[in-house]
Amino acid sequence: MMCMRCQGLMIRETIVDFWDDMGRNDFVGWRCLNCGEVVDPIVLTHRINGPTGPYRIRTRSRWTREDRTNPVAP
Secondary structure, rough: EEOOOOOOEEEEEEEEOOOOOOOOEEEEEEEOOOOOOOOOHHHHHHHHHHOOOOOOOOOOOOOOOOHHHHHOOO
């Protein structure tokens, strides 16, 4: 298998995730020997499906320094 990033050789590898809270700690993926790119079934699914839509960031209300020091009472 060839790496999509650098066209290097990818090897099959069992990857251990100690921070996984779903009860499964290891999964099989592919790792590039040149650049270190890691690809697993979840990554491939996301790359094939692509983004679902634009990412919208919820912004916080912008307070000035005066607003924080002298809050308006309701």
